Amino acid sequence: MIVPMRKYAFLAHCDDYERFLEQLHQLGVLHVQERREKGEGEELNELLWKEKEVASAIRLLEGRKAEAAESAYDVDGQELAGRIMALQDKREDTEQLLNAQNRQLGELAPWGDFSLDTLKKLEEAGWKVRLFTTTTRKFDPSWKGQHYLWPISSVPPLMYFALAHRVGEEPGIDAEEVSWPAQSPAVLRAARDRSLARLEEIGEELDGYAARYLPLLREALLKIQEKVDWKRVFANTDEVADGRVMVLEGFVPTSREQGLRAYLDGADVVYFSEQPVPEDHPPVLLKNGRFSRLFEPISKLFALPAYQELDLTPFFAPFFMLFFGFCLGDAGYGLAVLLGATLYKRKASAELKPIITLAQLLGLSTILMGAFTGTVFGLNLLEAQYAWLGNVRSFMIDSNQAFNFALILGVVQILFGLCVQAGNRVRQYGWVYAIPIMGWILLLLSILDLALLKLTGQVSTYTAWAGVAMIVLFSDPKANIFSRLGKGLWDLYGITGFFGDLLSYIRLFALGISSAILGFVVNDIALQIKGAAPVIGPILFVIFLIIGHGANLLISALGSFVHPMRLTFVEFYKNAGFLGGGKAYTPFASRLNKENHKNEK
Numbered sequence: 001m002i003v004p005m006r007k008y009a010f011l012a013h014c015d016d017y018e019r020f021l022e023q024l025h026q027l028g029v030l031h032v033q034e035r036r037e038k039g040e041g042e043e044l045n046e047l048l049w050k051e052k053e054v055a056s057a058i059r060l061l062e063g064r065k066a067e068a069a070e071s072a073y074d075v076d077g078q079e080l081a082g083r084i085m086a087l088q089d090k091r092e093d094t095e096q097l098l099n100a101q102n103r104q105l106g107e108l109a110p111w112g113d114f115s116l117d118t119l120k121k122l123e124e125a126g127w128k129v130r131l132f133t134t135t136t137r138k139f140d141p142s143w144k145g146q147h148y149l150w151p152i153s154s155v156p157p158l159m160y161f162a163l164a165h166r167v168g169e170e171p172g173i174d175a176e177e178v179s180w181p182a183q184s185p186a187v188l189r190a191a192r193d194r195s196l197a198r199l200e201e202i203g204e205e206l207d208g209y210a211a212r213y214l215p216l217l218r219e220a221l222l223k224i225q226e227k228v229d230w231k232r233v234f235a236n237t238d239e240v241a242d243g244r245v246m247v248l249e250g251f252v253p254t255s256r257e258q259g260l261r262a263y264l265d266g267a268d269v270v271y272f273s274e275q276p277v278p279e280d281h282p283p284v285l286l287k288n289g290r291f292s293r294l295f296e297p298i299s300k301l302f303a304l305p306a307y308q309e310l311d312l313t314p315f316f317a318p319f320f321m322l323f324f325g326f327c328l329g330d331a332g333y334g335l336a337v338l339l340g341a342t343l344y345k346r347k348a349s350a351e352l353k354p355i356i357t358l359a360q361l362l363g364l365s366t367i368l369m370g371a372f373t374g375t376v377f378g379l380n381l382l383e384a385q386y387a388w389l390g391n392v393r394s395f396m397i398d399s400n401q402a403f404n405f406a407l408i409l410g411v412v413q414i415l416f417g418l419c420v421q422a423g424n425r426v427r428q429y430g431w432v433y434a435i436p437i438m439g440w441i442l443l444l445l446s447i448l449d450l451a452l453l454k455l456t457g458q459v460s461t462y463t464a465w466a467g468v469a470m471i472v473l474f475s476d477p478k479a480n481i482f483s484r485l486g487k488g489l490w491d492l493y494g495i496t497g498f499f500g501d502l503l504s505y506i507r508l509f510a511l512g513i514s515s516a517i518l519g520f521v522v523n524d525i526a527l528q529i530k531g532a533a534p535v536i537g538p539i540l541f542v543i544f545l546i547i548g549h550g551a552n553l554l555i556s557a558l559g560s561f562v563h564p565m566r567l568t569f570v571e572f573y574k575n576a577g578f579l580g581g582g583k584a585y586t587p588f589a590s591r592l593n594k595e596n597h598k599n600e601k
Helices: 017-027 042-062 077-111 116-124 185-235 254-266 296-302 313-328 331-345 353-373 384-395 399-428 431-453 459-473 481-492 495-504 506-532 536-575 591-600
Strands: 005-013 127-135 148-155 158-166 176-178 238-240 245-253 270-274
Touching (some): 017 254, 042 077, 042 185, 245 254, 296 313, 313 399, 399 495, 399 506, 399 536
Antiparallel strands (some): 005 245, 005 270, 127 176, 238 245
């Protein structure tokens, strides 16, 4: 759910304003309303640039060795970040130079080793040595008898050779001449070795920074971000009464108002509060139960809902879990995910534990769906050889039933999404605006009954026409009757989109069956390997099973995560009427205190 917000406007005397902001900063509950028409200013832009530099230095060092950190520092964090990024620039320049040196050495490889000093001495003595290349087919062996010519190497289809002649003569052979390089291979190799050594030195220097200064850089970043927060608050403050009165507006979650109210009642500040309207663009703070909260990182990958909308996380969470299990579709793989996540959770940090818990739920869903479809590590339990399972197999479905089950899930989620949209419209605008959505629900259910279920007979024909009437006549409650009819008739064309959405759910079946087939192929190849050699065969059999099923699990798990996400963000969000565009609630609060509190936990 989205936590309700309260809009506040504060009026403070200019002499008391900074003290008032200090108190707001300590309370840490006010999300300052941004005024987009105001520019950020040169000073703020400079802070943002520093923030970006320090953040880049932290990201660079976080990927390196960091075994220990110092307790006291004699260097400024921002200055250190500049040195680190300058060092990174040197590393990139050295890498570019190294790539150029390797490329030049690769070009010289067919010519072998040579000395440019020796060539210069030969030229001073009246002899010139030249390099040529031609195709093996065009090379004429008679050239060897006519000239001082030495084949150097052959890299089909090219042949490389050198030719010596007196200065002033012209050999006149049909081959392409190659210019002598500016440096010999020995000199280039020495330069390349120096580049490699320099890269190693830079790497060791960066490792030293990572081991000693990462906490300092993180603290410097938080300090810069706090300065940015303060500058933005001042940038979003209005001055009235010739600059004597400062006006600030913002939003506070209703669940966190108590502390703010207690302070304001005793403060020398005038304030007003009211319910925000959509035009205010209030920030969004999500608050869900233990189960739905696990899926919030997935919903945030797309967009936060607008403040006036419903948070769809609790509505798509069960479907996503079910879809993942359907796509991976192997009880053995689900068990591997569940056990792996459970073992890793013991060592995981507090920030990672919700993600690991989500992985456990997805593994459990995969076990259930894999058992439902009768697939365990690529074995099809519906085959005759597993008849010993008895009545257990009566709860399993074959591939045809799995295909139909995928379509049934599609119908259920589409209709559920329309119900969510209707409820959201009633909540936001009133029941009249939900009538066309109810019409779509009625029309789709009637078509489903007429085409497949045949439960109500002729009644579904009447309800289908009733649904059409609700769509056409109430498409836009504010418009006149002619505009409604035109828009409603155009909206009816959207029925083709529902059928397209429904077909998208076939991907659940397709991914599940592909995972099962790949698992079957792994088993089949492993059995062939086992029978190929009497002694080493069983060992290779086990190794291949582990590698094959491990690779299939990784590939299938990726698809099983991406495609349910696609069904959620495209099909379900569209039918649920999701608009998005919400901005996260970011209170004006001390970043250092929050970080210290997190570390204490």
